[in-house]
Structure formats: structure tokens, C-alpha cells
Amino acid sequence: MIILSLLATVIMASGIQFFVIDDDVMKMLPKNLESRVSWDALQDEFGSTEMIFIAFGHKGKSIFSPEAFTAAWDLSEQLETSQKVEEVTSVSRVTRMDNIDGFMEIDDLQPDRELSQEDIDNIKDYLDRNKTIKTRLVSVKDEYLVLMVQPYDTKGLDVFRNEVVAITGPILKGYEIHYGGNAYVTGTMPEMIREDVQGLMKIGLLIMVSILLLNLRSPKGVALVVMVIGLSLLAMMGFMGWIYRLTGSDRFLFTMANTSMPIILLTIANSDGVHVITKFFKDLRGKKDVRLAIASTMDSLLIPIFLTSITTIAAFLTMISSPLEPMIGYGISIGAGIVWAWFLSSLMMPSVISLLKWDANSDAISKPSIFEKLIDKLGKVVLTHPKYVFSTGAFFVIVGLFGLMKVTVDVNMANMFKPGTEIRDSMDFMDRELTGTMDIRVRIEGDMKDPETLSDMISLQEYMEKDEKVSVSYSIGNVVEQMHRTIMDDDPAFETIPENREKVNNLFTMYSMSGDPDDFSSLVDYNYEVGLVTALSKVMSTNEIFYYVEKIDIYIEENLNPDLNINVTGMIVVFRDLVILIIKSSIFSITFSLFVIGLIASVFFKRILWGVLAVIPLTSAVIINFGFMGYFGIELSHITAILSSIIIGVGVDFAIHYIAQFRRLSRTVSIDKLSKEVVDDVGYPIILDAASNMGFGALLFSAFLPIQYIGGLMVFAMVSTSLGTLTVLSALAELLKKRLIERS
Numbered sequence: 001m002i003i004l005s006l007l008a009t010v011i012m013a014s015g016i017q018f019f020v021i022d023d024d025v026m027k028m029l030p031k032n033l034e035s036r037v038s039w040d041a042l043q044d045e046f047g048s049t050e051m052i053f054i055a056f057g058h059k060g061k062s063i064f065s066p067e068a069f070t071a072a073w074d075l076s077e078q079l080e081t082s083q084k085v086e087e088v089t090s091v092s093r094v095t096r097m098d099n100i101d102g103f104m105e106i107d108d109l110q111p112d113r114e115l116s117q118e119d120i121d122n123i124k125d126y127l128d129r130n131k132t133i134k135t136r137l138v139s140v141k142d143e144y145l146v147l148m149v150q151p152y153d154t155k156g157l158d159v160f161r162n163e164v165v166a167i168t169g170p171i172l173k174g175y176e177i178h179y180g181g182n183a184y185v186t187g188t189m190p191e192m193i194r195e196d197v198q199g200l201m202k203i204g205l206l207i208m209v210s211i212l213l214l215n216l217r218s219p220k221g222v223a224l225v226v227m228v229i230g231l232s233l234l235a236m237m238g239f240m241g242w243i244y245r246l247t248g249s250d251r252f253l254f255t256m257a258n259t260s261m262p263i264i265l266l267t268i269a270n271s272d273g274v275h276v277i278t279k280f281f282k283d284l285r286g287k288k289d290v291r292l293a294i295a296s297t298m299d300s301l302l303i304p305i306f307l308t309s310i311t312t313i314a315a316f317l318t319m320i321s322s323p324l325e326p327m328i329g330y331g332i333s334i335g336a337g338i339v340w341a342w343f344l345s346s347l348m349m350p351s352v353i354s355l356l357k358w359d360a361n362s363d364a365i366s367k368p369s370i371f372e373k374l375i376d377k378l379g380k381v382v383l384t385h386p387k388y389v390f391s392t393g394a395f396f397v398i399v400g401l402f403g404l405m406k407v408t409v410d411v412n413m414a415n416m417f418k419p420g421t422e423i424r425d426s427m428d429f430m431d432r433e434l435t436g437t438m439d440i441r442v443r444i445e446g447d448m449k450d451p452e453t454l455s456d457m458i459s460l461q462e463y464m465e466k467d468e469k470v471s472v473s474y475s476i477g478n479v480v481e482q483m484h485r486t487i488m489d490d491d492p493a494f495e496t497i498p499e500n501r502e503k504v505n506n507l508f509t510m511y512s513m514s515g516d517p518d519d520f521s522s523l524v525d526y527n528y529e530v531g532l533v534t535a536l537s538k539v540m541s542t543n544e545i546f547y548y549v550e551k552i553d554i555y556i557e558e559n560l561n562p563d564l565n566i567n568v569t570g571m572i573v574v575f576r577d578l579v580i581l582i583i584k585s586s587i588f589s590i591t592f593s594l595f596v597i598g599l600i601a602s603v604f605f606k607r608i609l610w611g612v613l614a615v616i617p618l619t620s621a622v623i624i625n626f627g628f629m630g631y632f633g634i635e636l637s638h639i640t641a642i643l644s645s646i647i648i649g650v651g652v653d654f655a656i657h658y659i660a661q662f663r664r665l666s667r668t669v670s671i672d673k674l675s676k677e678v679v680d681d682v683g684y685p686i687i688l689d690a691a692s693n694m695g696f697g698a699l700l701f702s703a704f705l706p707i708q709y710i711g712g713l714m715v716f717a718m719v720s721t722s723l724g725t726l727t728v729l730s731a732l733a734e735l736l737k738k739r740l741i742e743r744s
Contacts, residue, residue, distance in 0.1 A: 002355075005231075005348035012340070013234035015242030022158075022253040035577045038569035042441055043153075045525055046532055050183035050347075052164050053430060064124045064142060065657075066115050072112055072145050073113045075171045079149055082167065084160045087522070091137050091406060095180040096126055096520060097486040097511075104487050104507075106515030129490075130482065136473040136536075137370060139433045144178070146434060161187025162367040181437045182428035182571055185423055192423070196703050197262055204263050204602045204698035205229075208270060213694045215371050216277065220356060225273035227352070228344045233262055236337030240329070248511040258330055259707050260699060265337040267325055267718075268312060272305055272345035273655050274692060278685040280364050288360045292349050297485040304660040308341035310654040311600050311614075315593040315648040322589065323581040371691065374685035378726060383675050386731035392522040393429040393728035397620045403627025406411035409579050410542040410635035421703050426538060434575035435471035436538035438570050440464065440552075445565035448528040449504045452708060454480055454497045456560045457533060463555050464535045467548055473535035474524040483507040537572070542635075545576050585736060586636065592646045594619060605659060608742065614655045617724035618648050624720055625713050651721030653689070657682050658725050662733055664742045674741070675734045681693060684727055690722035 030036065056071070057063040075090040092110040099105075109123060115624045124142075127134035133267055137146050146676045168177065205226070244252040254261075279301055282655040284293035316338070319331025321416045360366065382389050388445065417424035430437045436567065446453045464473050479494045484507060484687050488494035511517070540548065549572060557567050579659050594615045602611030627645060661682045662674070670678045699711025733740060 001351040002346055004343060005351075008132030009231045009235050009340070009344075011499065012242070013231075013238035015238035015240070015245065016234070018241035018245035019133055019237055020097060020253050022250075022255060023599060024247075031276055035569050035573045038443060038567040039574065042443060042532065042569060045443075045530060046522055048065050050157070050186070051181045051437075052149045052151075052161065052184040053180040053434070054147040054164070054168055055144040055180070055429070057139070058176055059143060062142050062146050063138065064120050066117060066120055067143055069110055069115055069120060070113055071175065072111060074145065074170060075147060078171060079147075079164065080164055084151055084163050085149055086152045087137070087149060087150045089150075091123065091145060093607075094133065094137065094478060097516060099246075099486050099490050102487075104483060104510045104514070105512060111550055114250045117486060129492075132472060132474055132478050132482075135435055136474070136736065139435070144176075144433060148181075149183075157183050157187035158190045163401055172407075178429045178433075180425060180426045180434075182439075184426070184673075192421075192703055197259055200259075200698045200702060201262055201266070201631065203701055206265055207694055207697060208266070208692045211694065212274070212688070215369045215688050215691070217363070218279070218281075219507055220358075221281070221364065221548045222347055224277060224352060228341060228349055229266050229269040229670070231344055231348075232337050232341040233265055235340040236261070236265055239336040240333045241330075243332075243442055243556050249329070251325050252333065253326065253329070255612075257328045258326065258333075258705060259702065260710055261330065261337075263699055263711075265334060265341070268338055268374075268653075269341035270344070270692055271308075271689045272341050273349065274684045274689045275305065275343055275657065275690040276349055276353075282681075282684075284358060284360050284386065285365050290354065290358050292351050298346070298350050299398045300661075300664065303543075305342060305346055305599075307481055307604055307660065308656045309338055311597045311656060313338050314600060315652060316597045318589050318593045318596065321592065322585040324578075324585060328652075329586065345480070347394075365455075369684070369688075371687045372684045375679065378679075378683065382727050383405050386734045389727045391733070392723060393488060393620060393731075397623050400456075400620075400624035400627025402668065403630035406633075407542060407626055408542075408630075408633075408635050409583060410637060416637070416704055417702065418705050418708070427474075431538040434553065434626055435536040436469070437538055438537045438572060439570045440535040440548075440568070441538060441570040442533040442535075443567045444531045444533065444560070445529065446474055446531075447501075448524050448531045449501055449508070451497050451499060451501060451504060452561060453531075453564065454504065457531060457563065458497065460552075460556065461535070461559065462531060462534075463559075464552065467537070469540055469548075470535050470537040470543065473533060474523070474665055475533040476520060476531050479534075480504060480507060480652055483511060535570075540572065540580050542575065544570050546579070549573055549576050565626045583636075590622060590648070594622075597648065597652055600661070601656065605663060606621060607740075609736070612661055613729060614652070614659060614731065617655050617721055617729050618651050620724050620728060621647050621651050621720045625717050627719040628658075628716065629713065634713070647717045647721065651717065652722075654686050654722050654725035655729055657686065658729055658733075662740070671737060671741060673711070673735060675730065679726065679730060686722050686725060690718045693718045 002661070054075070057068065070089050070092060076088045076090045076092045079088050090107070094109050096109045097104055097106055101302050109126070112119075115123075127138060136148070136518060138144070139419065149155065149164055161619070164184075169178075191241050209222055209226065209230075213219070232245055238250050240254065243249075257582055276297060279294055281298045283296045284290065287293045287296065313335040316331040316334050319327045321330070322328055356363070384714045417427075419428075427437070443463075444457060448454070450554065454477045458481070459476050461475060461477070462472040464470055477497065480497055484498055484503075485491065485495040487507065487510065510518070522532070549568060554566055556568070560566065595617065597613045598611040600611075601614035602608045607613070614708070626636075628634075658678065665681065666674055694715055698717050699707050699714065702708050702711065
């Protein structure tokens with residue numbers, strides 16, 4: 001059995017070679033979602049709209065110097081040699097329009113690598129007269145130059161990010177460098193996730209092993225539990241790799257939302273192992289024979305462990321119904337890990353136990369531990385005053401219900417990283433010194449040389465920029481205005497859209513005489529039938545996003561030409577849709593999980609009442625946890641939304657073990673001693689399981705704030721579900737024991 005178990009685990013774990021870490025936000029959304037469809041259409045028409053922003057300079061010092069412009073030139077040139085880079089936008093790569101003897105002349109804004117200070121001042125003067133261009137290329141206080149680097153596609157953004165950083169560092173040595181943009185965040189996160197998970201696992205295992213050693217007092221016993229945990233984790237990661245290799249589905253990419261997976265499986269596998277080893281020690285204490293003790297242990301636990309595995313898997317598989325793509329892979333993958341933990345704890349672990357030598361007279365086996373003594377006292381209190389205990393539990397649930405009303409939903413990316421981390425500092429800098437990097441894209445289908453269409457475009461931009469968070473917007477309409485002004489002796493009064501289509505067409509014709517029409521490829525398609533408005537904003541809260549997008553939609557409907565086909569997309573709209581999906585997903589996941597678990601328990605235990613009792617501690621824990629989220633201002637995001645399935649999936653173990661032992665002992669123990677015997681039998685492993693699962697506390701050290709919240713709330717959840725089982729469920733079972741007892 002040991003050889004077969006190890007061989008199967010090695011085969012499953014070999015899939016780790018295909019394990020991929022990624023965190024493209026767009027991959028979270030269903031492919032048929034309107035905002036994603038619009039986004040994909042933009043990628044097809046205008047190339048990748050993701051960018052990395054690079055800002056360099058010195059705080060308190062003007063960036064308009066020959067040295068800085070030489071550095072921008074060298075960096076742009078070097079970046080363009082990369083096969084990952086499609087386009088670089090910078091002072092050395094944009095054009096300028098000038099009126100020379102009544103004609104429009106197009107030239108490079110920075111014509112040469114080496115410039116005099118007079119040349120720099122001339123460039124500054126031009127940028128000061130063209131604020132739309134300057135806002136994109138220079139910081140608010142003229143302290144930093146900005147480069148925008150666009151990849152060929154959104155695949156492998158981590159490689160793209162690393163290559164951009166590797167090129168930038170040596171060239172801008174001596175400058176203060178800041179990176180930003182969604183492409184940078186997405187490209188940075190895989191390594192952050194990898195380091196985060198590795199660090200969390202070490203801390204989690206250290207906490208778990210320390211608590212187990214303190215109570216089991218047996219290195220061999222702890223090693224067996226760790227064996228189940230380690231092999232289960234390897235199998236789960238290998239499963240994700242294999243299924244991604246076979247299906248190619250983005251659902252099985254390891255994203256920021258999956259960061260909690262190893263810790264969760266760690267606690268579930270720990271639960272199975274702890275129940276086996278503690279029961280074995282207790283039976284060995286009485287029987288003094290290893291074979292008899294392990295036979296008695298597995299006779300008692302095979303069914304409860306199987307049932308807890310089934311109900312836990314059922315809770316996580318409800319994620320399959322989630323509209324968020326990674327949540328589907330999350331539920332399936334962790335389900336596979338739970339199957340492996342059940343397989344190892346039910347078959348391999350007892351096989352190893354039977355081969356090892358155990359001293360029945362050792363302190364670890366012959367003497368009760370700290371938690372066993374604690375359970376004895378707790379059991380007496382609960383069973384002496386069951387009504388008071390139940391009333392206390394009900395009070396906390398009522399308090400939690402009021403807190404539920406305070407829960408808010410927010411998917412603000414900045415709030416996912418704690419201050420001081422690389423990404424959070426980058427976002428704060430971009431918002432403070434530059435235009436911000438949150439983008440709103442408006443795709444407009446119509447005649448892009450029609451003055452009415454262009455005027456509508458400018459009108460929409462002006463309305464978008466009224467919001468204080470929106471720094472700048474640009475479109476082909478701005479280019480037409482600039483060309484019109486240039487040809488009219490650079491008179492600001494003529495920075496307008498010409499009156500008729502012929503004049504607009506003439507402007508484009510004049511531009512093509514000395515410039516390249518491909519300069520407009522990111523603003524309009526080749527046939528001038530589809531235009532793109534891009535606005536950059538500072539990070540917005542979820543409420544601000546909802547309000548802003550709604551305002552834009554209303555403005556378009558009421559003020560723009562109804563013949564135009566207009567779609568609003570961009571990361572802001574994506575986040576809005578993400579919020580809606582999170583709310584729907586969380587409500588359904590909680591309701592369906594509880595229903596399925598109650599149904600399974602009712603069928604298996606042959607009583608609807610047992611099914612109801614099985615979900616009472618879980619329901620209470622969910623209400624209390626989300627209630628406390630409301631009280632402490634912890635937002636519901638696509639990360640913390642996982643919390644409900646985690647609480648239900650992990651917490652159901654305690655209730656199932658309690659019910660299984662109650663039914664088993666009710667056939668042989670008198671009604672007066674029944675509840676006491678049940679608490680004595682399952683109370684210790686439940687408390688030890690919950691205490692050792694304080695490994696969830698490792699999540700408190702995550703670089704991602706939502707993961708920290710999950711860590712803190714899960715510590716609380718382990719306490720509430722374990723104590724809820726031993727108090728509320730135990731008190732209810734005592735009060736209803738005459739109706740619940742089944743004798744052979």
C-alpha cells in the first residue's frame with residue numbers, strides 16, 4: 001500500500017513541470033462578458049492596449065536637461081530592439097507639427113540624441129503649448145520623463161516586464177526610476193506570488209508543527225501528519241499542471257486568487273492526519289497493542305473521514321458555478337488535493353503506523369495532553385448548561401447579522417497591496433506625480449473624418465476629464481485639432497475641429513506629405529472607420545467606478561449621435577463587472593454549499609435533522625465572519641470572496657466527526673453518558689486540529705492585503721467552527737438527544 005501510494009503521488013506530482021503562474025485580470029472574466037468582448041475587439045484592432053510606464057528623474061529637479069533627453073533616447077532605442085516590444089512612446093519617439101511658410105511640417109520632437117540646452121528649451125516650449133502631449137510624457141512638476149512601452153501581446157507579461165526592467169536599469173543608472181501600468185503589475189505578480197506562497201508555507205508549517213509537537217509530544221506522530229500534508233500538496237500542484245497541460249484552460253493558471261490554496265489544503269490534510277493519530281494514541285493507551293489500536297481507529301474514522309472529504313469537496317466544487325474563471329479551477333484543483341489527502345490518511349498513513357514501533361507506556365500515549373485536559377473541562381460546562389451555551393452562540397450570530405449590512409465590495413487594485421510593497425509604491429507614485437495608469441477606453445465606430453463624429457469625440461473627452469480623478473484623454477480628434485491650429489499659424493483660437501469633411505481630409509493629406517500616417521495607428525483604424533478614445537485616471541474605489549461609468553453611459557446616450565456605435569471598456573469597466581460577478585458568486589456559493597452539505601449529511605445519516613444540525617455551526621461561522629468583515633471595514637473582493645467556501649469546506653469536518661461519533665456511540669453508551677463520551681472522543685482532535693490550523697495565521701504575513709484578511713478571518717473561523725461544534729452543536733445534541741438516539 002505504501003509503495004502504491006508513493007508511486008501514484010510521484011506520477012501526479014510530476015505535473016508540476018507544467019504548473020504556470022499568471023495574473024492577467026482579463027482571464028478572470030467569462031469570454032462572453034460584454035466588457036471583455038469589447039476589450040478583445042480593441043486588442044484585435046489596435047494591438048495590445050497594455051503598457052508599462054517608466055518614469056525617471058530626480059525629485060525637486062527639472063527633467064529638461066540634455067543628459068535626461070539623451071538617456072530617454074538611448075532607452076527608447078534599446079527597448080525597440082527587444083522582440084517583446086511593439087512600440088515605445090517617449091519624447092524621443094513622438095512627432096511635432098510646425099507651420100513652416102504656411103505648410104504643415106512633421107518632424108521628430110527630439111531630432112537628435114545630443115541636444116543643447118537651447119534645443120531642450122525649444123522642446124519644453126512646444127510641450128507647454130500642447131498640454132495633451134506633455135501630460136503623457138512629463139510629470140506634473142516637470143521632474144520626471146515618462147516612457148510608455150507596449151508589448152506585442154498580453155501573453156508572458158512576466159517575461160516582458162523582466163526584460164523591460166533589465167534593459168532600463170543600466171541605462172538609467174543614477175536616476176530615480178519608477179514603473180507602473182497594468183502590464184507591469186501583471187508581469188510582476190507571478191514572482192511575488194511565488195515568493196509569497198513559499199514564505200507562507202514555511203511559516204504555516206512551522207506554526208502547525210510547533211503546536212502538534214507541543215500536544216502530541218511524538219516526533220513520529222507529527223512526521224506522519226506532515227507526510228500526508230506534503231504529499232497532498234505535491235499532488236494538488238501536479239494536478240493543476242497536468243490539467244492545464246491537457247486542457248490549456250486559463251482556469252488552471254495559478255493566480256493571486258490561488259495564493260491561499262496551499263494553506264487551505266495544508267489545514268484540510270492536517271485535519272485528516274490529526275484525527276487518525278490522536279485516535280490511534282487514545283486507543284493504544286487502552287488496548288496496549290498497535291494492530292488492535294490501528295484497526296479500532298480506522299473502524300471508527302474511515303466513514304467520518306470519507307464523509308468529511310465528500311462534503312468538503314462538495315463545498316469547494318460549488319465554485320464551478322462561479323462566473324470568475326480562476327474560481328472554477330480553484331474549486332476543482334483543491335477538490336483533487338482533498339481526494340489525495342483522504343487517500344493518504346485512510347490507506348497509506350495506517351499502513352505506515354502499523355510498521356512503526358510505538359511505546360504504549362511513553363508520556364505521549366499514556367498521559368493526556370494539555371488540550372485533552374481542556375476538553376474535559378469544556379465538556380462539563382457545555383453539558384451542564386446547554387441552554388445558556390446555545391443562547392450565547394445565538395447572540396454572536398445576531399451580532400454578526402447586523403455586521404453583514406456593513407459589508408462593502410471593492411476591487412481597487414491598490415488596496416490589494418500593503419504600503420511599502422513594490423507595486424503599491426509604484427501605483428501611489430503614478431497617481432501622485434503622473435497621470436495615473438488606470439485606463440478607460442471608448443471604441444467609436446463611425447466616419448472618423450466627419451466633423452460631427454470628431455466633435456462628439458472631443459465633447460465626450462471633455463466630459464470624461466471633468467472628473468477630478470481623470471488626468472488626460474486623447475484621440476484622433478485631438479490630432480485633428482492640433483493640425484488645424486498648426487496650419488492656421490499656430491493660433492490657439494483655431495484648435496478646433498474644421499467645419500466640413502473636405503477640410504478634415506485635407507489636413508490628413510497635408511500630414512502625409514511630411515509625416516507617416518501610421519503615427520495614428522493607436523488612435524484610428526486604417527480605413528478611418530473606428531476610433532479610440534483613451535483616458536488615464538488615478539486609482540478609483542469601486543463606488544467611484546460604478547458612478548463614473550454610469551455617468552459616461554448616460555452622457556453618451558443623451559448627447560452623442562445615436563448612429564455611432566460606442567462601447568465603453570478598459571480596466572475601470574472590467575473592475576465594475578468584476579464586482580457584479582463577485583456579489584452573485586458569493587451569494588450562490590454560500591447558499592448552494594450549505595444546501596449540498598445538509599443534503600449529503602441527511603442522506604448519509606438517514607435523518608433530515610442531522611443534516612440541519614451539520615450546517616448550523618457552518619452557517620453561524622459564515623454569518624459571524626462576514627459580520628466582522630463589516631465591522632472592521634474589510635472589503636469583499638475577488639480574493640476575500642473565496643472565504644465562504646473556505647469556511648464551509650474546512651469547518652464541515654468538525655460537525656461531521658461529532659455527528660458520526662454521536663451516532664456510533666449512541667448504539668452502545670447509555671443516554672446519560674452519551675454526550676460526555678462523544679465530547680471526550682472527538683473534542684481533543686477537533687481542538688488540536690483547529691489549534692494546529694492556526695497555520696492560517698501565516699497568511700497575515702502575505703504581501704497581498706486581501707490574503708492577510710483571509711488569514712485573520714480564517715484564524716477566527718477555525719476558532720468559531722471548532723468551538724461552535726463543541727458548544728452550539730453539542731448543546732443542541734444534548735437538548736435533542738432523545739430524538740436523535742438510534743439503537744441497533
